Amino acid sequence: MKRLILLSALSLYFLSNALYAQDVPQSQVPSVVVNVFQQNFQKAYDIEWEMDGDRYKIAFETGILGNDHEAWYTSTGKLVKHVEEISKSDLPASVLKNIQTTYNGYQIDDIEKITEGLTVTYKMELESFTQDWKIVCNSNGKTIRKIAD
Amino acid sequence: MKLANKSLLYLSVSLFVIIGLWSVVFYFNIQYEIKESVDEGLENYKRQIIYRAEKDPSILDKTNFEEGFFAFKPLSAKEALHFKDRYLDTFMYMQDADDTELELEPVRMLTTAFESNGRFYQLKIINSMVEEDDLVGELLEEALALYFILMASIILINNVVLQRVWKPFYSFLHQLKKYRIGHTEEFPTVNTHTKEFVALQKAVHTLLEQNNKTYEQQKKFIGNASHELQTPLAIMTNKLELLLENSSLQPNQAESIAEIMQLVDRLVRLNKSLLLLSKIENKQFLNNQTVSVNEIVRQNLSDLEELAEYKNITISVIENTELTFFMDHAMANIIIGNLIRNALFHNVTNGNISITLYENQLEIRNSGKPEALLSEKIFSRFYKSEPNSAGIGLGLAIIKAICELYAISIEYHFEKQQHLFRLRFK
Amino acid sequence: MKILVIEDEKELQQNIVDSLTKEHFVIETASDFRTASEKLDLYQYDCILLDIMLPQGNGLTLLEELKKQGKAGNVIIISAKDSLDDKLKGLELGADDYLTKPFHLAELTARVKAVLRRNLLDGKNTLEISNLILDLNERTLLINNENVPLNRKEFAILKYFLLNQNRLVTKTALAEHVWGDHIDQSDNFDFIYYQIKNLRKKLQLAAAALEIEAIYGIGYKLVAT
Numbered sequence A: 001m002k003r004l005i006l007l008s009a010l011s012l013y014f015l016s017n018a019l020y021a022q023d024v025p026q027s028q029v030p031s032v033v034v035n036v037f038q039q040n041f042q043k044a045y046d047i048e049w050e051m052d053g054d055r056y057k058i059a060f061e062t063g064i065l066g067n068d069h070e071a072w073y074t075s076t077g078k079l080v081k082h083v084e085e086i087s088k089s090d091l092p093a094s095v096l097k098n099i100q101t102t103y104n105g106y107q108i109d110d111i112e113k114i115t116e117g118l119t120v121t122y123k124m125e126l127e128s129f130t131q132d133w134k135i136v137c138n139s140n141g142k143t144i145r146k147i148a149d
Numbered sequence B: 001m002k003l004a005n006k007s008l009l010y011l012s013v014s015l016f017v018i019i020g021l022w023s024v025v026f027y028f029n030i031q032y033e034i035k036e037s038v039d040e041g042l043e044n045y046k047r048q049i050i051y052r053a054e055k056d057p058s059i060l061d062k063t064n065f066e067e068g069f070f071a072f073k074p075l076s077a078k079e080a081l082h083f084k085d086r087y088l089d090t091f092m093y094m095q096d097a098d099d100t101e102l103e104l105e106p107v108r109m110l111t112t113a114f115e116s117n118g119r120f121y122q123l124k125i126i127n128s129m130v131e132e133d134d135l136v137g138e139l140l141e142e143a144l145a146l147y148f149i150l151m152a153s154i155i156l157i158n159n160v161v162l163q164r165v166w167k168p169f170y171s172f173l174h175q176l177k178k179y180r181i182g183h184t185e186e187f188p189t190v191n192t193h194t195k196e197f198v199a200l201q202k203a204v205h206t207l208l209e210q211n212n213k214t215y216e217q218q219k220k221f222i223g224n225a226s227h228e229l230q231t232p233l234a235i236m237t238n239k240l241e242l243l244l245e246n247s248s249l250q251p252n253q254a255e256s257i258a259e260i261m262q263l264v265d266r267l268v269r270l271n272k273s274l275l276l277l278s279k280i281e282n283k284q285f286l287n288n289q290t291v292s293v294n295e296i297v298r299q300n301l302s303d304l305e306e307l308a309e310y311k312n313i314t315i316s317v318i319e320n321t322e323l324t325f326f327m328d329h330a331m332a333n334i335i336i337g338n339l340i341r342n343a344l345f346h347n348v349t350n351g352n353i354s355i356t357l358y359e360n361q362l363e364i365r366n367s368g369k370p371e372a373l374l375s376e377k378i379f380s381r382f383y384k385s386e387p388n389s390a391g392i393g394l395g396l397a398i399i400k401a402i403c404e405l406y407a408i409s410i411e412y413h414f415e416k417q418q419h420l421f422r423l424r425f426k
Numbered sequence C: 001m002k003i004l005v006i007e008d009e010k011e012l013q014q015n016i017v018d019s020l021t022k023e024h025f026v027i028e029t030a031s032d033f034r035t036a037s038e039k040l041d042l043y044q045y046d047c048i049l050l051d052i053m054l055p056q057g058n059g060l061t062l063l064e065e066l067k068k069q070g071k072a073g074n075v076i077i078i079s080a081k082d083s084l085d086d087k088l089k090g091l092e093l094g095a096d097d098y099l100t101k102p103f104h105l106a107e108l109t110a111r112v113k114a115v116l117r118r119n120l121l122d123g124k125n126t127l128e129i130s131n132l133i134l135d136l137n138e139r140t141l142l143i144n145n146e147n148v149p150l151n152r153k154e155f156a157i158l159k160y161f162l163l164n165q166n167r168l169v170t171k172t173a174l175a176e177h178v179w180g181d182h183i184d185q186s187d188n189f190d191f192i193y194y195q196i197k198n199l200r201k202k203l204q205l206a207a208a209a210l211e212i213e214a215i216y217g218i219g220y221k222l223v224a225t
Helices: A002-019 A031-040 A093-102 B003-055 B057-061 B077-081 B132-178 B195-245 B251-281 B293-311 B329-345 B395-405 C010-022 C033-042 C059-068 C084-092 C105-120 C152-163 C171-179 C188-205
Strands: A022-024 A045-052 A055-062 A067-073 A079-086 A107-116 A119-127 A132-138 A143-148 B070-075 B086-094 B103-116 B119-128 B288-292 B314-319 B324-328 B352-358 B361-366 B409-415 B418-424 C002-006 C026-030 C047-051 C075-079 C097-100 C126-129 C132-135 C140-143 C168-170 C210-215 C219-224
Touching (some): A031 A067, A031 B003, A031 B077, A031 B103, A093 A132, B003 B070, B003 B086, B003 B103, B003 B132, B057 B070, B070 B077, B077 B103, B077 B119, B132 B195, B195 B251, B195 C010, B195 C105, B195 C168, B251 B395, B288 B293, B293 B314, B293 B329, B293 B352, B293 C152, B293 C188, B329 B352, B329 B361, B329 B395, B395 B409, C002 C010, C002 C033, C026 C033, C033 C059, C047 C059, C075 C084, C075 C105, C084 C097, C097 C105, C105 C152, C105 C168, C105 C171, C126 C152, C132 C152, C152 C188, C188 C210
Parallel strands (some): B314 B352, C002 C026, C002 C047, C075 C097
Antiparallel strands (some): A022 A045, A045 A055, A055 A067, A067 A079, A079 A107, A119 A132, B070 B119, B086 B103, B288 B324, B352 B361, B361 B418, B409 B418, C126 C132, C168 C219, C210 C219
16 A cells, blocks of 8 residues: 555656656757757756756756756757846846836845846846735836736 | 684685775776766867857868867758767777877767857767776786785784784693693693683693593502502412422313413513502602612623523623713613613524613614514503513503603614614703 | 411411421411510511501501510511502611512512521521532532532522422512513513523532422422432
């Protein structure tokens, strides 16, 4: 009985992996994609490859503090999306200024820089005593989307 | 084989196996590590080369390894997109620093594919590997060196430590070897607190005590038995003598009695000898004095003069020195007298005896049977060189017992067809 | 001649008595310490055969008593205890001789006669039988007043025979007397035969009125012819 439970739990785990995202060892990733990635992010470490649909999703870290990154490549080696965890000080001054004026009195947290092709957007959480927001803004600091949290 | 050597043998064999197995595991481990590190290096090269190709596309024309460790090859998009990084062990003609000409050397090759300015290329990078032969050779040498160093240190430790640890044992063994039941007063002792040796000592002491007790009882028994036999034997002898004097005997009756008498005589002699032996062993002769061996030899020869004449035996005496010894006179007479009598009785007609006195040494040589006696047996009790002889086989045993009592060494040799008995007075 | 035999072993005592009777001695016996002590107090003996181990006491005590009376000189100790201590003590106390059991009757006779002769010696120390004179001091043999040369062993043998005239002398007794104890006796008898042969020849040549007869191959007897 115990073995049966263990077995079903294991198979469930693998099944769910297959359904959502599938871990892939780097040696199984086409060379073209690997090489492009390595050229793009030369200082990446703790690299984990996943198949996300027909794309390759790479989770990795950079820097001494271990900033989290996620990058998506097509199977031909085109970078389609790059999500980078950044600190408040890394935000462009215009963006920071804009947000601070729009959302006065809010704490800025969990900032992500999202690059898709040539467009750059920033995603962040804003927290106050009364209200939390999740917002996305463009490279000028203009809010594109706003969700109450 | 010595205990230390035995354990050394086991150690050497098991160490050989252990180090051998360890070497194999170590070899594969090292090889894996080397590959790992080479692969890592290849990957780094790959990044740098692709980076350079991006900056300087001219290097993309390099399609062979002639000038470097990498080569490009254009690929179709289809081929390229399905291509995955491959690491391969292979061989290439190369010239190492230690080679005079091109040689087939083992290399690790990384094959990858990449895109540059919309075109696809295949990139091969090589890195020379450690030659497996070299690695194996080196490792074997190291393993052997390790083995020998280990063995040498173990032998050294064995010699120093084990010899020290076993020293009380060997000293004990030495004492035990010298131990003579009934002669050695003190029991052998082991000078250590080592549990095993102390237990050994205890066991040996128990054994020796039992043996000594048995020996004492045996000695006493022989003494008592032969003593108790004296009177009945006296009665028998005298009764038979009186019977034979009776003139009314028939000749055949008398002959039977004569035969019985001879047997009784033998019994008497046997009993006397046993009593003498028992007395020697009980050290009942303590009237020790300085006796002149020369004097005793002369006295005995004078007593036996007519007998020697009868057998026509030439006796020569060479007195190199005046030999004296501190012992009981009667005992000295028994040893020397019996040896001379033996030399006479076991001689051949027209034979010879030569007696030589040296410093602390007496030699009695005689002609006789042309073959050696069994030197390891002649001194044991009841041994007779001629099984049918009327002798009782105790003569030399008694001599030996007296010699042991006075720490005189006695040897028998058969040299130049002569029987030689040598006494060394220490 | 009066002899006292102090011996507790009945059979042995009887043997000694039988043997000495043949020599025409007067024999008395004692089987224990008290009897012996009484007899020694009451009578005079020419020779005393004394066993050391006695019921009720030690023979050496008797010897001590005799020494005090100055009569220890004619004692022959007979003992199974061939220990040096006893022998030395006995001789020290003035015993004349020491005889260890077992012994030959011829040896006993010879020793008893030796004791008697020593004590009754009247100047000359000779054995005279028929036409034969053996001078023990001069070590000479005269037959019909003619000197007959003898070697040492022949002399010893003849003396032994003369002391045991008409008695059986066994070869072993003879060998022991003349050559002393030896464990390996096997070879002695040939030599004894040879010596006897020579002695007989000499006696015959000198026309001695004595003859050495062989007895059943075990010994000899000296008889007057």
